[in-house]
Amino acid sequence: xxxxxxxxxxxxxxxxxxxxxxxxxxxxxxxxxxxxxxxxxxxxxxxxxxxxxxxxxxxxxxxxxxxxxxxxxxxxxxxxxxxxxxxxxxxxxxxxxxxxxxxxxxxxxxxxxxxxxxxxxxxxxxxxxxxxxxxxxxxxxxxxxxxxxxxxxxxxxxxxxxxxxxxxxxxxxxxxxxxxxxxxxxxxxxxxxxxxxxxxxxxxxxxxxxxxxxxxxxxxxxxxxxxxxxxxxxxxxxxxxxxxxxxxxxxxxxxxxxxxxxxxxxxxxxxxxxxxxxxxxxxxxxxxxxxxxxxxxxxxxxxxxxxxxxxxxxxxxxxxxxxxxxxxxxxxxxxxxxxxxxxxxxxxxxxxxxxxxxxxxxxxxxxxxxxxxxxxxxxxxxxxxxxxxx
Numbered sequence: 237x238x239x240x241x242x243x244x245x246x247x248x249x250x251x252x253x254x255x256x257x258x259x260x261x262x263x264x265x266x267x268x269x270x271x272x273x274x275x276x277x278x279x280x281x282x283x284x285x286x287x288x289x290x291x292x293x294x295x296x297x298x299x300x301x302x303x304x305x306x307x308x309x310x311x312x313x314x315x316x317x318x319x320x321x322x323x324x325x326x327x328x329x330x331x332x333x334x335x336x337x338x339x340x341x342x343x344x345x346x347x348x349x350x351x352x353x354x355x356x357x358x359x360x361x362x363x364x365x366x367x368x369x370x371x372x373x374x375x376x377x378x379x380x381x382x383x384x385x386x387x388x389x390x391x392x393x394x395x396x397x398x399x400x401x402x403x404x405x406x407x408x409x410x411x412x413x414x415x416x417x418x419x420x421x422x423x424x425x426x427x428x429x430x431x432x433x434x435x436x437x438x439x440x441x442x443x444x445x446x447x448x449x450x451x452x453x454x455x456x457x458x459x460x461x462x463x464x465x466x467x468x469x470x471x472x473x474x475x476x477x478x479x480x481x482x483x484x485x486x487x488x489x490x491x492x493x494x495x496x497x498x499x500x501x502x503x504x505x506x507x508x509x510x511x512x513x514x515x516x517x518x519x520x521x522x523x524x525x526x527x528x529x530x531x532x533x534x535x536x537x538x539x540x541x542x543x544x545x546x547x548x549x550x551x552x553x554x555x556x557x558x559x560x561x562x563x564x565x566x567x568x569x570x571x572x573x574x575x576x577x578x579x580x581x582x583x584x585x586x587x588x589x590x591x592x593x594x595x596x597x598x599x600x601x602x603x604x605x606x607x608x609x610x611x612x613x614x615x616x617x618x619x620x621x622x623x624x625x626x
Contacts, residue, residue: 241555243578247538248402248593250361252281253370254329255292256400257452259284261378261434264291264323266314268339269331269363271296280596281367283401291323302337311347318352324434325381326356327374335362357381366553367402367593368514368539371452375428379456382434386441386464393443394486395460396427397468398453403517404430405592405603412607413449416473420483428453445469445490447482450516451540461495470516470544471498475524475611482520499523500546506530510565512558512572513591515540519549521571524611535561555579574599587618 248256255265255277267277274294279285295310318326328345341358349356357377361370375397394417399410410430417424425443426436440446440460446468448457457468467489473479478501485496499519503526511518511525512535525532534549537558545551552561559579562570569585570576573594577586590599604614 244555244558244575245594246366248281248367248596249363250365250367250370250373251329251331251363252277252593253367253372253400253402253452254327254359254361254374255290256282256367256402257371257374257429258327258378259290259292259400259429260288260431261429261437262324264293264314264318264321264326266310266317266326266328267292267294267331268310268328268334268341269294269297270333271298273331281402281593283405283407283592283597283600291321293317297331297333302333305337307339307344311344311351314348315351318348318354323354326352326354327359327377328356329359329361329370331361331363335364355381366538367400368451371398371400371402371450372455372539375453376455376459378428378434378437379440379459382438383440383460383464384438386439388442389444389466390423390425390442391444392422392490393425393445394422395425395440395443395446395466396453397446397448397457397460398450398516399427399430400450400452401430402593403450403452403514403591405590405600406605408605409607410449412605412610413447413473416479416608417447420486422486428456441466445486447471447486448516450514451538451544454516454541454544457495465493467493467495469496469498470500470519471523472517472520472606473608474517474520474606475528475615476609477527478520478524479608481523481527497543500544502526502546502548503528503530503532507569508565508567509533509569509571510535510562510567512537512570512576513589514538514593515544518571519544519546521606521611522549533565535565574602587615 278292345356345358441464448470485498501523506529522532571587573591574588
């Protein structure tokens with residue numbers, strides 16, 4: 237029964253990851269799913285909806301269509317909607333029911349492309365996996381489809397890979413990352429995928445180095461490395477100490493042409509702090525803490541690469557496994573989404589840090605911008621609150 241969650245919620249599904257990754261790129265995302273769930277993909281898991289519309293649709297899959305395998309209705313509806321909306325591209329993806337009845341999304345995408353004349357690609361979501369897997373496949377597909385072979389690289393040019401509100405619920409964070417790069421002498425070539433168009437993303441191959449800010453951008457980073465020789469650095473400029481380390485890593489990777497996994501730095505002495513979250517975002521927080529006198533480690537409940545976990549880190553996706561891992565780690569404090577407080581060991585200090593992919597809009601007003609020295613200010617405030625309570 238390890239897959240059963242008694243207390244904490246699950247993370248946003250892979251389908252939400254697709255919608256978040258492609259939200260701003262002018263394409264149409266057609267999710268094969270029952271009517272009524274579009275509010276989950278397009279509003280509950282999407283803070284941009286009130287200010288920026290996107291072509292995210294669900295097919296309204298009925299029980300009868302599922303039983304009879306009526307793919308024609310889905311194909312015809314998507315083709316008709318595309319003729320009306322004129323999207324730049326069409327992405328089709330699935331949910332649990334299409335997985336159960338074996339919908340062939342590769343064939344569906346091919347048929348839609350032939351009828352509509354619009355580039356259509358399949359994304360193999362099933363609603364049973366978490367958001368980084370869907371966002372990762374979507375951003376990888378964009379990189380494969382649209383990034384042009386560069387004639388030359390831009391010195392100190394950087395792509396930001398893996399930017400979605402599911403990890404950066406405070407929408408000012410990515411703008412702060414852009415500003416931080418500029419302050420450190422870099423120029424932003426493109427951002428996958430917040431704030432830029434397909435035309436801008438097409439120039440990504442001209443960058444000298446990629447900054448991977450979440451696992452959602454890791455597959456695209458590996459592709460750009462293999463295809464165009466652009467190395468990558470994994471990390472988010474969280475805190476003053478780690479931001480300096482990350483800037484140096486970007487320069488070093490640009491010169492050496494080899495990837496750097498800066499987010500895996502860990503301290504080994506001081507107060508024991510566990511950070512729960514996505515491997516690169518939460519790992520960067522642990523790295524900042526390790527650089528400033530804490531024994532910090534990462535507990536990752538989401539998909540990750542082995543290269544993104546350091547010695548002492550742990551992975552645990554099921555609620556029971558998370559509780560067991562925390563018991564074994566014996567932390568003094570845990571930095572995690574507010575909803576994790578119900579499964580923390582007794583007596584452990586909880587430092588709440590909302591994660592949009594976990595608690596959605598519940599704590600939207602408390603989403604933090606932790607880029608650069610803002611993290612130091614935030615953590616000092618948390619420590620001050622603890623002393624007042626004590």
